[in-house]
Amino acid sequence: xxxxxxxxxxxxxxxxxxxxxxxxxxxxLLAPAQTTTDRIIFELAxxxxxxxxxxxxxxxxxxxxxxxxxxxYVNSGSYAGEAGTCWSRRIKLPLKDITxxxxxxxxxxxxxxxxxEIAGRAxxxxxxxxxxxxxxxxxxxxxxxxxAV
Numbered sequence: 001x002x003x004x005x006x007x008x009x010x011x012x013x014x015x016x017x018x019x020x021x022x023x024x025x026x027x028x029l030l031a032p033a034q035t036t037t038d039r040i041i042f043e044l045a046x047x048x049x050x051x052x053x054x055x056x057x058x059x060x061x062x063x064x065x066x067x068x069x070x071x072x073y074v075n076s077g078s079y080a081g082e083a084g085t086c087w088s089r090r091i092k093l094p095l096k097d098i099t100x101x102x103x104x105x106x107x108x109x110x111x112x113x114x115x116x117e118i119a120g121r122a123x124x125x126x127x128x129x130x131x132x133x134x135x136x137x138x139x140x141x142x143x144x145x146x147x148a149v
Contacts, residue, residue: 003047003048003051004045004046004047004048004060005045005046005048005058005098005103005106005113005114006043006044006045006106006110006112006113006114006143007043007044007045007046007072007113007114007115007116008033008041008042008043008113008114008115008116008141009022009041009042009043009044009072009074009093009115009116009118010039010040010041010115010116010117010118011039011040011041011074011118011119011120011128012038012039012117012118012119012120012135013038013039013119013120013121014038014039014040014076014120014121014127014128015120015121015125015126015127016037018076018077018080018082018085018087018126018127019076019077019080019081019082019085020032020040020074020075020076020080020120020127021074021075021076021079021080021081022042022044022062022072022073022074022075023062023064023072023073023074023075023079023090024061024062025061028061029075029080029081030042030044030062039120040120042074043113044062044072045060045062046058046059046060046062046063046072046095047059047060047063048103051100051103051104052100053100054099054100055068055070055095055096055097055098055099056095056098056099056100056103057070058070058095058098063095065092069094069096070094070095070096071092071093071094071095071131072092072093072095073090073091073092073093074090074091074093074118075089075090075091076088076089076090076091076127076128076129077089077127087126087127089122089126089127089128089129090129091118091127091128091129091130091131091132092130092131092132093116093118093132094131097134097137097138098114098138099138102114102138102140105140106140110143111142111143111144112140112141112142112143113140113141113143114138114139114140114141115138115139115140115141116134116138117134117135117136118132118133118134118135119132119135
């Protein structure tokens with residue numbers, strides 16, 4: 001049986017003036033749910049195809065990569081639909097650290113989501129790119145809970 005998992009991606013300290021968007025399928029983009037000077041926040045739902053294996057199997061339009069190494073793309077610059085920019089980068093946010101236990105904790109109701117925090121800025125000062133490590137482990141939050149600082 002297929003279910004969904006609501007997730008929130010928080011980019012910490014993104015470079016100013018650069019557009020970010022989550023890639024949906026091959027060429028659609030999801031705009032941020034919230035943007036501040038020091039954070040960009042996306043909220044989306046992943047299809048949970050099989051929660052009994054590790055890592056769980058995810059699907060849906062936001063999920064990319066082979067079944068054992070699924071990830072979400074966070075695009076920036078021209079890949080995020082920004083014209084006239086020198087940036088064309090994508091972050092790969094791996095889903096391998098989402099455990100079956102975390103998914104089970106979402107079963108309590110639609111008011112919960114899983115949150116990941118990642119760096120929005122690379123060492124060169126531009127937008128982060130490639131596979132980025134989590135700044136803190138995936139965590140379950142109440143949907144209305146304020147973004148952790």
